[in-house]
Amino acid sequence: MSLLDRLKAQIAQDGPIGVPEFFTRCLHDPRDGYYATRPDLGAGGDFITAPLVSQMFGELIGLWVLETWTRLGRPAPFRLVEMGPGDGTLMSDLLRAGRLDPAFLAAAEVWLVEVSAPLKAKQAAKLSDAPRWVGRLDEVPGGAPMILVANELLDCLPARQFVRTKDGWAERVIGLGEDGQLAFGLRGLGKSPDAAPLHLPEAGKGSIWESSPAQAALASDIAHRLVADGGAALLIDYGRAEPEAGDTLQAIQNHVKVDPLKTAGLADLTVWADFPAVVAAARETGAKAGPILSQAEFLLALGIEARAQALAKARPDRADQLGRQLDRLIGKAQMGALFKVACLCAPDLSPPLFEDAT
Numbered sequence: 208m209s210l211l212d213r214l215k216a217q218i219a220q221d222g223p224i225g226v227p228e229f230f231t232r233c234l235h236d237p238r239d240g241y242y243a244t245r246p247d248l249g250a251g252g253d254f255i256t257a258p259l260v261s262q263m264f265g266e267l268i269g270l271w272v273l274e275t276w277t278r279l280g281r282p283a284p285f286r287l288v289e290m291g292p293g294d295g296t297l298m299s300d301l302l303r304a305g306r307l308d309p310a311f312l313a314a315a316e317v318w319l320v321e322v323s324a325p326l327k328a329k330q331a332a333k334l335s336d337a338p339r340w341v342g343r344l345d346e347v348p349g350g351a352p353m354i355l356v357a358n359e360l361l362d363c364l365p366a367r368q369f370v371r372t373k374d375g376w377a378e379r380v381i382g383l384g385e386d387g388q389l390a391f392g393l394r395g396l397g398k399s400p401d402a403a404p405l406h407l408p409e410a411g412k413g414s415i416w417e418s419s420p421a422q423a424a425l426a427s428d429i430a431h432r433l434v435a436d437g438g439a440a441l442l443i444d445y446g447r448a449e450p451e452a453g454d455t456l457q458a459i460q461n462h463v464k465v466d467p468l469k470t471a472g473l474a475d476l477t478v479w480a481d482f483p484a485v486v487a488a489a490r491e492t493g494a495k496a497g498p499i500l501s502q503a504e505f506l507l508a509l510g511i512e513a514r515a516q517a518l519a520k521a522r523p524d525r526a527d528q529l530g531r532q533l534d535r536l537i538g539k540a541q542m543g544a545l546f547k548v549a550c551l552c553a554p555d556l557s558p559p560l561f562e563d564a565t
Contacts, residue, residue: 210239210472215383223382223392226456227365227421230476233458234363235322239472242323242363246475248294253475254459256359257443257502257542258297261532263518265300267509268441272301272354273311275439275558279352283314285438286353290320290344291360295333301356302336318347344428352553353432355440361480362444366419368454369396371410379415381468389468408450415454419481423488430494430551439552439561445545446480448499455479482547489551495564496551503543506536508560 208216214232218224234242247253257264276285289298298317305311317338321327327340341347344355368379370393377393384390407416429440447453458467460474467476482499489496500508515533519526537543550561557564 210236211389211469213239214381214471215387215389218381218383218389223380223394225378225380226368229381229471230365230456230478233467233471233474233476236472241472241475242326244325244472246323246326253461255462256293256297257536257546258293258300258358260535260542261529262300262303263511263514263532264506264536265297266304267506267511267514268297268356268358269301269304270307271441271509271559272356273305273308275354275556276311276314278556278558279354279437279439281310281314282352282437283310284316285314285351286318286347286355287315288318288320288344288347288353288355290355290357291363292319292321292326292330293358294326295319295330297356297358298330298338299333302334316351320344320347344425344432349432349436352436353438353440355429355438356443357440358443360444361419361422361425361442361446361485362477364419364421364425364478366417366422366456366478366481368456369407369416369418371412371414371416373412376407376416389471391468408452410452414452416452417455417478417481419478419484422481423484426485426488426496426551427492430489430492430496433551433553434493437553437556439550439556439558441558442480442482442485442549442551443502443505443546444480444482445542446482446547448482448501448547450481450483453479480547482549486549486551490565493554494551495554495556497549497564498561500548500560501544502546502548503537503539505548505560506543511537 234240319338319340322342369376370379380392380394382392455478458465458470458474458476465474486496515529519529535541550558552558
């Protein structure tokens with residue numbers, strides 16, 4: 208029985224489920240979840256991430272990490288952590304940039320937080336020096352500063368959705384339509400098994416508001432660690448820099464948006480990262496956080512144009528390709544504006560480009 212059929216049977220017996228439960232089952236069901244069984248990255252897969260667009264992305268993040276380590280006082284050892292490391296390309300490129308300072312590589316303990324067995328295999332094949340794998344951040348040992356990187360992780364954490372009706376806000380749920388197929392419906396907030404957000408905004412009828420306790424909880428967990436042990440976390444994802452209404456739930460298969468209710472477990476499912484909530488959660492925990500930059504602002508400040516020129520000079524035959532890659536990463540119509548970057552850090556640290564964090 209497929210995941211879709213099992214979800215239908217569960218709903219028929221127990222009633223509608225919330226969007227977060229559906230989201231988590233689609234991605235992580237042990238038998239049929241997308242990340243548990245068939246994650247497929249790259250041009251020939253379902254979706255492509257920035258590290259797979261160009262080596263420049265990971266190399267520049269490596270330089271940012273190296274400078275952050277220097278500002279930490281060059282501690283040895285320190286935990287170099289990547290959450291949601293994909294196929295290992297980002298960490299591979301990051302460590303190549305780290306060769307500029309052999310002491311950095313000697314001090315770094317590489318930890319990958321990964322729950323997908325297929326992706327662990329890809330990471331092991333990509334990385335020559337075997338890292339250590341854990342399934343949760345709290346399994347990474349404490350007692351030393353941490354520099355954490357997470358690219359396209361927040362969008363894999365579920366969000367609740369609320370719809371403004373003529374009678375007020377109601378929570379969006381997934382039940383069965385008259386045809387027996389999965390369908391969206393509404394549930395009064397008083398009937399929700401979860402506490403509703405404290406402050407749902409004023410909005411017009413039909414507006415959809417998303418709230419991700421999972422994203423905020425992760426930010427709080429990271430911040431607790433940074434306050435206790437020192438360090439910084441760099442979070443990169445597509446999402447919002449200001450609170451706003453909108454339905455961002457989407458399923459991607461073969462680089463095309465598909466119906467999430469018809470492709471349970473067969474497609475990657477995402478929501479936008481809520482960076483304002485992430486930054487607020489980190490600050491409430493005692494860490495510094497922000498400001499929220501666009502990916503273009505971040506990469507341009509790190510010198511991606513100069514890096515592209517240097518690569519093109521070394522390989523003139525790749526100049527056109529490098530130009531396309533550069534545009535994909537920083538172009539306003541590409542990843543440059545849609546993707547945002549935020550930094551969480553210990554109260555006594557000022558990481559590069561985030562010296563104004565509060």
